[in-house]
Amino acid sequence: MIENPKSPRVRRVAALSRRKDRRQSGLFLVEGPQAVRELLAHRADLAETVYATMGTESWQHEVDRLASEHGVVIERVTEPVLAAMAETVHPQGVLAVARIEAAPLAEVLRDARLVAILHEVRDPGNAGTVLRAADAAGADAVVFAGESIDPWHPKVVRATTGSLFHLPVAVAPTLDASVDAARAAGLRVLAADVHGEDLDPAADVLAGPVAWLFGNEARGLNAEERALADGALRLPIYGAAESLNLATAASVLLYQTAFAQRGLTRPGRPV
Structure with missing residues (x-):
């Protein structure tokens, strides 16, 4: 049982909330029963140590079982620790x-x-929610490009509710590198942008391999960044809302693409 909240080991774990410490150590925090369960169930090879209190919570048995099955050490700690x-x-x-x-x-x-592809997405809640939506829509990967938030930031990890461990995450130094790599892989790059054309759910443009480019929450994509894409599309606003936030718009576009790729938006097929 670890009981001293000020011990060097506790401080080393707490330091992982800082980006520079994550970079130096190559480690990150996974907080909460849901995220820890998904880590152990899907990527136990990444788990170093689990720290848990001695409780009777419903998740305790499953976390203990998964850790034991995969040979991951569980350290018991006090609540203050x-x-x-x-x-x-x-x-x-x-x-x-x-x-x-x-x-x-x-x-x-x-x-x-x-x-x-997330470009200069800074809000951890938005970044984590887009990753979660990508997972739910059956996406193959999420790319954090340029000055986007660190995908291993504790708030991003929590917002994914475990989806971080379900699909590959890549980090690209620049938007250009992301777009070039996507195009080289045979993906059509589509910018999600208010300056684009209204999305037609039945359009063939979504039926093939697609990489969606999502820009910064506040400013979106500038003209130069939009020009890197093969096209720009927007979700039409039918009501009085001024706009949709990034995570909401990304969720709809990712799902609409998943529908199109599965033939669910063709005439005579349910959406």
């Missing part, structure tokens, strides 16, 4: 330390049919 380790104010009894694994860009795009 877990609170000192966690980035959240009220941790839910368990967190894990895992290794960062950024997949090579060309590798994750090879044979892909649906990809999300």
